[in-house]
Amino acid sequence: MKKRVTKxxxxxAGLGTRFLPATKAVPKEIMTLVDRPLIQYAIDEARAAGIKEFIxxxxxGKSALEDYFDIAPELESNLRKKGKTEMLEExxxxxxxxxxxxxxxxxxALGLGHAVW
Structure with missing residues (x-):
C-alpha cells in the first residue's frame, strides 16, 4: 500500500542576501512575481500535488509571511460590499x-539541512 505525501x-528562514537591498525590508518569499508573492506559486503547486499540510x-523578521496567509475579514467585507467578487475570490x-x-x-541559520532536520 502506497502512502501519499500530504505535508x-x-x-x-534565510536572510535573502542575494536579493539585497529589496530583502532588507521584504522577505524574499513575499516578493512578487507578476501579481503574486513567490511563495504563492509554491503553495499552488503543492496543493495541485495533493499537499494538505504546510510547514x-x-x-x-518573517511576520509578513504569517500575515499573508492569515484571514483578512475586514478586507473581505470591504470587497464584498463593493461588489469586487473577482478580487474577493483571489x-x-x-x-x-x-x-x-x-x-x-x-x-x-545553519543551512538547509539543519532547517529540515
Whole structure:
C-alpha cells in the first residue's frame, strides 16, 4: 500500500542576501512575481500535488509571511460590499484551512539541512 505525501516543508528562514537591498525590508518569499508573492506559486503547486499540510521554517523578521496567509475579514467585507467578487475570490485563494499551516522558528541559520532536520 502506497502512502501519499500530504505535508510539505518550506525552508524560508534565510536572510535573502542575494536579493539585497529589496530583502532588507521584504522577505524574499513575499516578493512578487507578476501579481503574486513567490511563495504563492509554491503553495499552488503543492496543493495541485495533493499537499494538505504546510510547514514553514522561518526566522526573525518573517511576520509578513504569517500575515499573508492569515484571514483578512475586514478586507473581505470591504470587497464584498463593493461588489469586487473577482478580487474577493483571489484573496480567499490565499487563505489556508484551519490547522493546515505551521510555522517553526529556526533560531540559528545553519543551512538547509539543519532547517529540515
Amino acid at each position: 510539505a516543508i518550506f525552508p524560508v 514553514f521554517v522561518t526566522s526573525r 484573496l480567499k485563494a490565499t487563505n489556508m484551512d484551519s490547522g493546515a499551516i505551521a510555522y517553526i522558528r529556526q533560531h540559528k
